[in-house]
Amino acid sequence: MKKIRPPLGSKSNILTQKKILWSIMASIKFLFCIFEKFFSHQLHRFVTKYMQKFICFMSPYIHITFPDLISGRYLRRIGVYTCIQSYLSAKLSERAKRLNAEVVENSQTPLVLTMGDNEEIIDKFNGVKVWWVANHTSQKDLDDKSSLTLTFHKRYRGLITTSYIQYVLDEGKAIAMKNRKLKLYTNNPSDDWRIYKRKWSCITFDHPARFETLAMDAKKKEEIIDDLVKFKAGKEYYAKVGKAWKRGYLLFGPPGTGKSTMISAIANFMNYDVYDLELTTIKDNNELKRLLIATSSKSIIVIEDIDCSIELTGTRKEKKDYVHKGKYSNIEENKVTLSGLLNFIDGIWSACGGERIIIFTTNFVDKLDHALIRRGRMDMHIEMSYCSYEAFKVLAKNYWDVESHDGLFPIIEKLIGETNITPADVAENLMPKSIAEDLETCLKNLIQSLENAKKKAHEKAKENAKDEDEEAQLKEEEEKVEAIENSKENVKKNGVIHEFGLV
Numbered sequence: 153m154k155k156i157r158p159p160l161g162s163k164s165n166i167l168t169q170k171k172i173l174w175s176i177m178a179s180i181k182f183l184f185c186i187f188e189k190f191f192s193h194q195l196h197r198f199v200t201k202y203m204q205k206f207i208c209f210m211s212p213y214i215h216i217t218f219p220d221l222i223s224g225r226y227l228r229r230i231g232v233y234t235c236i237q238s239y240l241s242a243k244l245s246e247r248a249k250r251l252n253a254e255v256v257e258n259s260q261t262p263l264v265l266t267m268g269d270n271e272e273i274i275d276k277f278n279g280v281k282v283w284w285v286a287n288h289t290s291q292k293d294l295d296d297k298s299s300l301t302l303t304f305h306k307r308y309r310g311l312i313t314t315s316y317i318q319y320v321l322d323e324g325k326a327i328a329m330k331n332r333k334l335k336l337y338t339n340n341p342s343d344d345w346r347i348y349k350r351k352w353s354c355i356t357f358d359h360p361a362r363f364e365t366l367a368m369d370a371k372k373k374e375e376i377i378d379d380l381v382k383f384k385a386g387k388e389y390y391a392k393v394g395k396a397w398k399r400g401y402l403l404f405g406p407p408g409t410g411k412s413t414m415i416s417a418i419a420n421f422m423n424y425d426v427y428d429l430e431l432t433t434i435k436d437n438n439e440l441k442r443l444l445i446a447t448s449s450k451s452i453i454v455i456e457d458i459d460c461s462i463e464l465t466g467t468r469k470e471k472k473d474y475v476h477k478g479k480y481s482n483i484e485e486n487k488v489t490l491s492g493l494l495n496f497i498d499g500i501w502s503a504c505g506g507e508r509i510i511i512f513t514t515n516f517v518d519k520l521d522h523a524l525i526r527r528g529r530m531d532m533h534i535e536m537s538y539c540s541y542e543a544f545k546v547l548a549k550n551y552w553d554v555e556s557h558d559g560l561f562p563i564i565e566k567l568i569g570e571t572n573i574t575p576a577d578v579a580e581n582l583m584p585k586s587i588a589e590d591l592e593t594c595l596k597n598l599i600q601s602l603e604n605a606k607k608k609a610h611e612k613a614k615e616n617a618k619d620e621d622e623e624a625q626l627k628e629e630e631e632k633v634e635a636i637e638n639s640k641e642n643v644k645k646n647g648v649i650h651e652f653g654l655v
């Protein structure tokens with residue numbers, strides 16, 4: 153009798169298929185258990201290894217894993233993992249469905265969204281599809297490990313390993329740099345290097361100064377901004393002309409004219425970290441070089457009050473003479489020499505890393521050795537001068553959001569043209585000391601300060617003139633006495649000659 157088969161897709165047929173599937177799976181599991189139980193560990197590993205190799209050989213896909221090597225470190229530099237994560241977060245997080253939220257301290261955007269565990273997202277590069285998967289393994293007694301795996305078809309190996317990965321790294325680095333908070337570094341005394349394993353200590357750099365709030369001549373400000381923009385975009389240009397990608401600025405002017413404020417404005421404008429180099433704690437040129445090597449690119453290296461930090465004739469100076477009197481005040485000599493500093497600025501080591509700005513500040517530009525500040529080393533000399541009316545208007549806008557005042561601005565304009573006042577003093581007057589102080593009170597305070605400064609300058613000039621007069625009078629008298637003495641001497645000499653003549 154002919155057996156009647158149940159129709160395909162019927163309930164009994166599906167049940168039969170399920171039974172077969174279950175029995176195949178059970179058999180595999182059974183075989184696997186026997187294999188695990190009766191074969192040695194080595195053989196087990198050997199078979200697993202070759203199974204994996206076989207699967208890889210059969211699969212047309214390539215997998216590249218990028219581990220998070222520096223997870224959890226205090227000084228977290230922007231590494232490959234961070235770059236890729238930034239790229240994926242910014243470009244693709246809207247496509248991912250499971251996200252991790254992280255509160256990152258050093259980021260401009262405190263809440264950073266990254267791909268969730270085992271989340272997969274697809275990216276396209278020149279029409280080629282790639283897959284990114286985030287992995288996170290948490291093992292007992294071991295550190296948590298995170299990694300990102302990139303999968304693509306082996307046909308596109310060349311394109312992906314050269315162009316795409318580089319593209320992702322460049323984009324990710326730019327995004328990470330834009331999002332991070334700037335850092336302010338200061339060098340540790342070398343005796344502490346071994347203890348803390350760090351040459352530089354850092355804190356978040358949060359100075360609000362910007363070029364818009366900087367009170368100075370608008371044309372000069374524009375020139376500086378143009379120079380910075382050109383420098384930032386100048387990677388290829390510097391390579392073409394064979395020059396290291398760095399630029400030096402010398403800021404000079406009286407105290408309180410905004411040299412430090414300018415450095416902060418440059419750092420914020422360029423989005424660069426600041427390395428504040430304290431020369432007086434450095435023992436010798438070698439240490440100076442090692443500190444330089446430990447700085448990163450996209451940074452500003454600052455030496456404030458360079459005239460107080462080093463003997464600029466090239467000879468050494470006693471440490472106890474320095475303004476800085478700390479741990480090292482008992483050290484007799486600072487062995488950082490002028491030639492060491494010149495090497496620091498443009499020796500072969502200075503080229504490592506690139507994209508660096510070096511800034512010196514001084515109140516006494518004439519005291520500096522010409523070799524230190526010649527063009528090429530300090531490419532731009534910027535004079536920070538006393539407050540002009542234009543600069544005052546910037547400060548008035550900063551502090552009170554006003555651009556004019558019919559009664560008081562013209563008086564200030566006249567007085568500011570007649571006397572020297574630093575932007576720091578103007579700023580101090582414009583800042584209200586209590587809630588009761590309004591704009592008019594502050595402007596009147598400023599007028600009072602300007603009048604006082606004018607009076608003081610006038611008295612000083614008079615005193616100087618008096619001193620000069622007295623000095624001139626004294627000189628005249630001295631000359632007269634000298635003339636009388638000379639004539640007496642001559643008479644005496646002539647007399648002697650005469651006497652000789654007589655003989």
Ligand SMILES: Nc1ncnc2c1ncn2[C@@H]1O[C@H](COP(=O)(O)OP(=O)(O)OP(=O)(O)O)[C@@H](O)[C@H]1O
Binds near residue numbers: 365366
């Ligand atoms: N050009 C300026 N624009 C805006 N604010 C300024 C300017 N100059 C000075 N100030 C104000 O005065 C304060 C002191 O200025 P700053 O420290 O930048 O002067 P400096 O020239 O570096 O002085 P020093 O030579 O004593 O170090 C700043 O905090 C800022 O508020």
